[in-house]
Amino acid sequence: MIRNIVLDLGGVLITYHPVSSIMRAGYSREDAERLNRSVFLDPLWTELDRGTYASMEEALPLFCSAHPEDEKLIRAFFSNNWMELLFQPIEASVVFLKKLKQHGYRVYFLTNYAADSYQETSSRLSFFSLADGAVVSSEVKINKPDERIYRILLERYSLVPSETLFFDDHEINCKAAIRCGMHAQVFRDAETAEEVLLSNF
Secondary structure (H helix, E strand, O other): OOOEEEEOOEOOOEOOOHHHHHHHOOOOHHHHHHHHHHHHOOHHHHHHHHOOOOOHHHHHHHHHHHOHHHHHHHHHHOOOOHHHHHOOEOHHHHHHHHHHHHOOOEEEEEEOOOHHHHHHHHHHOHHHHHOOEEEEHHHHOOOOOOHHHHHHHHHHOOOOHHHEEEEEOOHHHHHHHHHOOOEEEEOOOHHHHHHHHHHHO
């Protein structure tokens, strides 16, 4: 029996589409794609998730040094409310989360998320209060799919792996959860996730 549902955030409960988000701020597709390559696809972004750097403010000079041709663009975009632009709730998924709680499941977040971004997003979006717990990569200095972050989650909240179902939009992260004894499903959308839960568990 599944008692615990573990949800990723980006791509599951929160939007994460840098190019379209940047374009909504009024940038051209060309500039949005340049920013995506220079920041969001740069390995430094992964290190922000890992907690190597405390904030984007701290890491910003490193991005600029790595991509001097895009420094003006980088500084301009990150001088505004970029977190609110980038990280928006996926409404259907929030409804799914509320249904899980109504049906008595314990719900946890397991996410790769930079420290300052997580603090801002969790304070801005009210659904975070519904979680029974969370493990954030920047807090524990480990990113998915490293199996250690899954074990931290299981141990911190005394979760039985066989009673725990994990949803993540990346298959590699789901495979790591399965290796830790959990059930896991690649997240496509809230409707499909609900069907998976009802039909398979």
